[in-house]
Amino acid sequence: MAQQMGNQPLIVLSDESQRTSGKDAQSMNITAGKAVAEAVRTTLGPKGMDKMLVDDTGNVVVTNDGVTILKEMDIEHPAANMIVEVAETQENEVGDGTTSAVIVTGELLSEAEDLLEQEIHATTLAQGYRQAAEKAKEFLEEIAIEVSPEDTEYLEDIAGTAMTGKGAENAKDVLSELVVKGVQSVAEDGQVDTDDIKVEKVTGGAIENSELVEGVIVDKERVSDNMPFGVEDAKVALVDGGLEVAETEIDTEVNVTDPDQLQQFLDQEEEQLREMVDALKDAGANVVFVDGGIDDMAQHYLAQEGILAVRRVKNSDMKRLARATGATPVTNATDVTADDLGDAGSVAQKDIGGDERIFVEDVEEAKSVTLILRGGTEHVVDEVERAIEDSLGVVRVTLEDGKVLPGGGAPETELALKLRDFADSVGGREQLAVEAFADALEVGPRTLAENAGHDPIDSLVDLRSQHDAGNTGAGLDAYTGDIIDMEEEGVVEPLRVKTQAIESATEAAVMILRIDDVIAAGDLSGGKVGEEDEEPAGGPGGMGGGMGGGMGGMGGGMGGMM
Incomplete structure (x- = not known):
């Protein structure tokens, strides 16, 4: 120019x-x-x-x-x-x-x-x-x-329409029922946050084996084999820190001159952990989810009390657990009270598709649910997930707006x-x-x-x-x-x-x-055609046959795609 x-x-x-x-x-x-x-x-x-x-x-x-x-x-x-x-x-x-x-x-x-x-x-x-x-x-x-949010059958039609033509189509009746149930569970005042519906993919089994768990599945195992596998009528505590002794913020050096002094230190640490476990027990908790670590000694005490504990739980899962069980997260285990605990009919470690996970279910009025999607291969499960996400989206929008079109x-x-x-x-x-x-x-x-x-x-x-x-x-x-x-x-x-x-x-x-x-600023042409040959791949304005770079003119086998 x-x-x-x-x-x-x-x-x-x-x-x-x-x-x-x-x-x-x-x-x-x-x-x-x-x-x-x-x-x-x-x-x-x-x-x-x-x-x-x-x-x-x-x-x-x-x-x-x-x-x-x-x-x-x-x-x-x-x-x-x-x-x-x-x-x-x-x-x-x-x-x-x-x-x-x-x-x-x-x-x-x-x-x-x-x-x-x-x-x-x-x-x-x-x-x-x-x-x-x-x-x-x-x-x-x-x-x-106009469509009413209570009209389950109509909502299932809408969910099914969104799945038609996708990999999930042959099981759309089963899946649309799960989607609608899930959305209706988490809806509050006509608003739906689809984050409250977690989708867990499990390879193996048929698409029809997919199920909705009214509660949360945490992709973790209990910290110790001495703990119970499952707990009925669970009282759930959520701790936003760890069950371990706090490290000091500043570098400190302590000179120990006497073995008794060292023993005293260790006893004190043990005492702190014991207090945490006692506080949980006194509040009535029999299941604990922690987003930090759990000290070996604390694990031992928890197992002794028959409390099922899970550590390093993801932040998003902690939020879901709070919404599902009604528990209030506490930052320090010693502060926990009976009012902070949530309820679940059952918390148990189960095997699903070869993986051990913790199921928190039978929750009354669960405001957070989990959809377990099954499918023969990974590609199938992934495509079912995409279909389900579209489906969740349209059911959410219908619940919020109450209007549909043919x-x-x-x-x-x-x-x-x-x-x-x-x-x-x-x-x-x-x-x-x-x-x-x-x-x-x-x-x-x-x-x-x-x-x-x-x-x-x-x-x-x-x-x-x-x-x-x-x-x-x-x-x-x-x-x-x-x-x-x-x-x-x-x-x-x-x-x-x-x-x-x-x-x-x-x-x-x-x-x-x-x-x-x-x-x-650079070249809009379609990149290299051969190794040394830097001609543009044709098309107007030297533009990769109608589309730059990655797409080499669509007709040409979609450059960066096939």
Whole structure:
């Protein structure tokens, strides 16, 4: 980049910098965005396929969870990364709908490309898209269905819908029941903190063997074999320090001149430990969880009193134990009183999948629960966990908002219809942007049909005619290819999944469209093609065939991915 000054060119950018401006920059960013969407498109819906991602250390992830795919892929292109953020926002806010959010973003960019070629300004497009998104959210509110937090069956449908098409699908009835039970247990005043639902993965057994423990599982063993294996009607004490003699903060030197003096020291230490154990015993505790260490002598005394003790318990587990049993953590064991203790029907060390763990269960009104997920192999358990996390997210959001929408592409078709009507009332060139937005939304049902092996055009035509006739809940049954009432079929998802997806997709698309200059400090090209050969891997602006670095143009076997 050089500016002419007199006869002297003025150099502003360094030699390594790369600048792409105007149409080229827009085209490059749109291509990158579309490529990201293309990467996850085939995973959408009940018949979506999976991706196998192998990182540079050889770790393998097999998944069809949009956000996981995009995080695992080594994406370098800045515009592509903006779309990965859309998936991450969707995951954090609602837990499901990450793939939908990304493919809508890709489609908004694709539609914009045609309009930009017709000399419509990017700012006009941005205004039209924003207007359409606002209107879309209003329309969605209108067609939303109210659902009560006590309606367990409905909530199970929602949990099941989020799992469909993922590895857990064949056991979705069992799992959705566990998810709903778990969320209902920890809900307080209509709010749910999913941290209160701990997911423990155990390799071995079938997915159907998964279970919900109303309480906490601590991945530790009791400190001494002389302690009881299990305790019924447990009184649980939580100590935020250790059961050991405190070390002095300052370096001190004590000269012992007489063996009796040394004995005195040792007796004193022993006495301190004895006091701690006595305090626990007097308070009535028969189970103790400690987040520090437990001295050997203290272990001996605890075992003598028949108290089951566990040491070095993680902070997060201590919080869960407090919520589950109602115990109040104390910093010093000698201060413990009967009021500080929590209750559990049983605390026992059990073997699960070859590992010994401590189960704290049979807790009344447990405000912290544990889901044990089983599966034949590690990859299966990992994928079930991802499905469960999406499922927990949607049930949480439904409990909080109390509003759901039919699935199967029904809301998108309805929105497209209403937005086309709305476009007529929008003046100027923004009207074209609103129509483009309506077309972009139909990518949902179209992709669902494609992935399920049905004709996307026929499916869309059928869907539109049903919605024209006023069937707002009509969606595509991916298994049969028929258009059916999704609400009756129990295929429903939270309203927030859709509103959030539309919101973040619009924001990302608008942000990318408004960029007309990309100035990169380094090289945006697709890295090395061969060992010595440093040509860019093609694509606009020497850009790795549409996506920088890690993705070598998507078509080329997804560079950093396969």
